[in-house]
Amino acid sequence: MGRGQMGRNRATLADVAQRAGLSKTAASMVLNGREGTRLSAEAHQRVFAAAEELGYRPNVAARSLRTRKTATIAFVSDIVATTRFAGGLIRGALDAARERDHVLLIAETQGDAAFERYAIEAMLDRQVDGVVYAAMATRRLTVPPAILSGPVVLLNATSPEDLPRVLPDDERAGRTVTTALLDRGHRDRIALIGRNRLKERDPEVSLAAQARLRGIRETLSAAGATLLAEAFCSDWLPEHGYAAMRTLLTKPDRPSAVICMNDRLAFGAYQALGEAGLAVPTDISVVSFDDDPIAAWLRPGLSTAALPHEQMGRRAVEILLDGRATEPVLVPMPLRRRRSVAAPSA
Amino acid sequence: MGRGQMGRNRATLADVAQRAGLSKTAASMVLNGREGTRLSAEAHQRVFAAAEELGYRPNVAARSLRTRKTATIAFVSDIVATTRFAGGLIRGALDAARERDHVLLIAETQGDAAFERYAIEAMLDRQVDGVVYAAMATRRLTVPPAILSGPVVLLNATSPEDLPRVLPDDERAGRTVTTALLDRGHRDRIALIGRNRLKERDPEVSLAAQARLRGIRETLSAAGATLLAEAFCSDWLPEHGYAAMRTLLTKPDRPSAVICMNDRLAFGAYQALGEAGLAVPTDISVVSFDDDPIAAWLRPGLSTAALPHEQMGRRAVEILLDGRATEPVLVPMPLRRRRSVAAPSA
DNA sequence: CCCCGTGGCTAAACTGATTTAGCAGAGCAT
DNA sequence: ATGCTCTGCTAAATCAGTTTAGCCACGGGG
Numbered sequence: 118m119g120r121g122q123m124g125r126n127r128a129t130l131a132d133v134a135q136r137a138g139l140s141k142t143a144a145s146m147v148l149n150g151r152e153g154t155r156l157s158a159e160a161h162q163r164v165f166a167a168a169e170e171l172g173y174r175p176n177v178a179a180r181s182l183r184t185r186k187t188a189t190i191a192f193v194s195d196i197v198a199t200t201r202f203a204g205g206l207i208r209g210a211l212d213a214a215r216e217r218d219h220v221l222l223i224a225e226t227q228g229d230a231a232f233e234r235y236a237i238e239a240m241l242d243r244q245v246d247g248v249v250y251a252a253m254a255t256r257r258l259t260v261p262p263a264i265l266s267g268p269v270v271l272l273n274a275t276s277p278e279d280l281p282r283v284l285p286d287d288e289r290a291g292r293t294v295t296t297a298l299l300d301r302g303h304r305d306r307i308a309l310i311g312r313n314r315l316k317e318r319d320p321e322v323s324l325a326a327q328a329r330l331r332g333i334r335e336t337l338s339a340a341g342a343t344l345l346a347e348a349f350c351s352d353w354l355p356e357h358g359y360a361a362m363r364t365l366l367t368k369p370d371r372p373s374a375v376i377c378m379n380d381r382l383a384f385g386a387y388q389a390l391g392e393a394g395l396a397v398p399t400d401i402s403v404v405s406f407d408d409d410p411i412a413a414w415l416r417p418g419l420s421t422a423a424l425p426h427e428q429m430g431r432r433a434v435e436i437l438l439d440g441r442a443t444e445p446v447l448v449p450m451p452l453r454r455r456r457s458v459a460a461p462s463a
Numbered sequence: 464m465g466r467g468q469m470g471r472n473r474a475t476l477a478d479v480a481q482r483a484g485l486s487k488t489a490a491s492m493v494l495n496g497r498e499g500t501r502l503s504a505e506a507h508q509r510v511f512a513a514a515e516e517l518g519y520r521p522n523v524a525a526r527s528l529r530t531r532k533t534a535t536i537a538f539v540s541d542i543v544a545t546t547r548f549a550g551g552l553i554r555g556a557l558d559a560a561r562e563r564d565h566v567l568l569i570a571e572t573q574g575d576a577a578f579e580r581y582a583i584e585a586m587l588d589r590q591v592d593g594v595v596y597a598a599m600a601t602r603r604l605t606v607p608p609a610i611l612s613g614p615v616v617l618l619n620a621t622s623p624e625d626l627p628r629v630l631p632d633d634e635r636a637g638r639t640v641t642t643a644l645l646d647r648g649h650r651d652r653i654a655l656i657g658r659n660r661l662k663e664r665d666p667e668v669s670l671a672a673q674a675r676l677r678g679i680r681e682t683l684s685a686a687g688a689t690l691l692a693e694a695f696c697s698d699w700l701p702e703h704g705y706a707a708m709r710t711l712l713t714k715p716d717r718p719s720a721v722i723c724m725n726d727r728l729a730f731g732a733y734q735a736l737g738e739a740g741l742a743v744p745t746d747i748s749v750v751s752f753d754d755d756p757i758a759a760w761l762r763p764g765l766s767t768a769a770l771p772h773e774q775m776g777r778r779a780v781e782i783l784l785d786g787r788a789t790e791p792v793l794v795p796m797p798l799r800r801r802r803s804v805a806a807p808s809a
Numbered sequence: 810c811c812c813c814g815t816g817g818c819t820a821a822a823c824t825g826a827t828t829t830a831g832c833a834g835a836g837c838a839t
Numbered sequence: 840a841t842g843c844t845c846t847g848c849t850a851a852a853t854c855a856g857t858t859t860a861g862c863c864a865c866g867g868g869g
Contacts, residue, residue: 123592143819178525178589182856183823183855215581221570222569242522476826489848506848529828
């Protein structure tokens with residue numbers, strides 16, 4: 118069982134036409150709902166009936182050979198696995214594609230130029246109608262020239278070429294998160310746990326951190342405040358957040374709140390606070406970015422500005438297929454309010 | 464830029480043939496490396512040279528119209544997003560597919576019958592060469608009849624039909640994990656945090672828990688021991704692991720080690736232990752299953768039997784395309800040894 | 810009575826590959 | 840000279856659709 122050709126024995130347009138007692142031309146026109154054809158109402162009925170009875174479905178390969186449309190789009194990313202990030206992007210893209218009767222061909226470059234070339238060729242060989250070129254970390258990248266021959270949308274990335282792009286609104290998220298603290302009465306004792314300045318400044322690595330920081334500083338200075346302290350990490354991992362939080366706690370002036378540049382760092386910060394016998398949020402409030410699943414699992418739940426992956430994936434496909442958006446699209450990062458923020462204790 | 468047809472202006476086989484001064488037939492045969500053709504060495508050279516110069520790449524739609532092979536396989540799953548599980552499966556599948564010059568068309572049913580029908584039709588319309596039908600939780604499912612016409616491999620699932628399948632070796636993982644505790648001297652004070660018996664017994668929901676438990680019990684009884692206590696959860700979330708751990712701690716006889724049915728439960732258990740002032744592993748050892756990223760982030764790192772997602776995705780595609788494996792394939796779940804296991808203190 | 814327009818439909822070309830059937834010429838034996 | 844085989848190659852069919860060009864019948868106007 119199942120070792121045969123997939124979907125052989127399918128009825129063809131010729132079968133439908135024959136059964137309807139009409140030509141292939143007529144059948145094709147009716148089934149494609151062509152305007153301006155002068156086929157009778159009765160002919161329409163017969164074709165629809167025949168197609169229905171035979172369970173006719175057009176062969177996409179044959180159609181696209183003629184029309185050069187495949188109703189297929191390529192989703193090319195640098196890294197799909199490892200990160201749950203990808204899941205959301207793909208899911209959103211998949212939903213939007215389905216709504217438009219398209220399917221998704223996926224490929225991963227793994228940041229390797231040869232793989233990338235190969236993947237792009239494979240996609241072009243299959244005549245995809247467009248490409249969503251996605252990066253897993255928000256960053257600047259260079260688009261392989263081959264795909265510039267057709268529609269492209271950058272997802273979570275920018276590039277020197279002026280292409281349509283979809284990005285999370287990190288700067289606004291910075292403002293949102295900071296405002297959440299200000300509203301509860303924090304002001305002059307807000308500390309930051311972020312990433313190493315070197316990496317943070319390289320747009321090929323990440324644009325997110327910079328944008329978030331801009332939003333944070335802007336909001337603070339509008340309130341007449343500045344950061345109490347900043348601790349930097351060499352990477353976005355909990356262990357670094359842990360170390361950074363410990364460093365912050367050694368200083369004489371303990372912060373009333375900490376903004377972490379992402380949830381994994383915040384998790385590390387929680388661990389350090391727990392060890393130090395400090396409670397969130399009564400001793401120190403914590404806010405963060407991403408809404409990694411872990412944010413909901415922490416005790417107390419971590420308030421964080423959510424990366425809207427599904428929305429982003431969806432928007433990218435919408436723009437690709439519906440072709441709006443000359444401006445870069447900034448997708449808002451909503452604040453998930455949980456229990457990690459309270460009024461300062463002192 | 465970029466609003467045109469993707470990859471128009473491509474050289475066709477006819478172009479290559481013309482440039483080589485030969486017929487399309489000759490060009491086709493040479494490029495496909497057909498044996499037994501009597502074309503001269505010189506003809507071969509000319510065709511290769513012409514193809515090279517023109518940057519010729521065959522049009523997959525045209526080819527598959529004739530051959531009914533698309534070098535494309537469908538990856539259909541119930542849920543791709545949310546879970547990082549999917550990422551690994553897809554990545555492994557993608558790698559194996561690339562090695563065989565195939566690409567992946569992905570679709571998600573979201574557990575909805577209508578979506579599923581739609582997705583399957585869309586795949587069959589595109590003449591995929593085979594289908595990997597994946598479930599996000601290891602379980603039994605019913606395969607839609609439409610895809611049984613061609614090659615299918617079940618990934619992380621079983622079904623009544625006797626189809627090739629790839630599953631994690633949960634039972635062996637149960638043995639592995641238990642043995643890790645026995646080796647350190649735990650024996651009569653091992654507790655379990657698992658899931659609600661009701662759900663655990665329904666193979667449509669999950670097969671993993673049962674298999675893991677079988678492995679655990681088997682290993683214990685071979686050592687002449689039984690579980691000290693069992694605590695059950697209504698779902699696989701940290702908060703339930705937290706509650707379960709608290710329950711275990713209220714009992715008079717405190718366990719020396721706890722086996723959690725997955726890492727999220729273990730995370731909850733860690734939280735309860737931390738609050739109770741108990742240290743891992745000096746007061747209580749913890750082992751678990753899955754190797755969720757969080758396992759590495761916990762302090763101390765959690766020893767856990769890893770779900771080999773990439774391996775599984777890879778194997779599924781290998782079986783689909785290379786067509787071996789009449790037996791179900793059980794992929795081993797290696798133990799990631801971290802610091803959560805020590806000798807019992809008492 | 811002839812011409813023209815229009816309604817209703819179809820034959821055939823076309824997309825770009827693979828594959829089948831077979832042709833032309835050379836070399837050899839009869 | 841004739842027939843046969845073998846070498847080296849090609850014309851044409853085929854896959855399943857879309858699209859172009861145009862046929863035929865009928866009705867009305869001049």
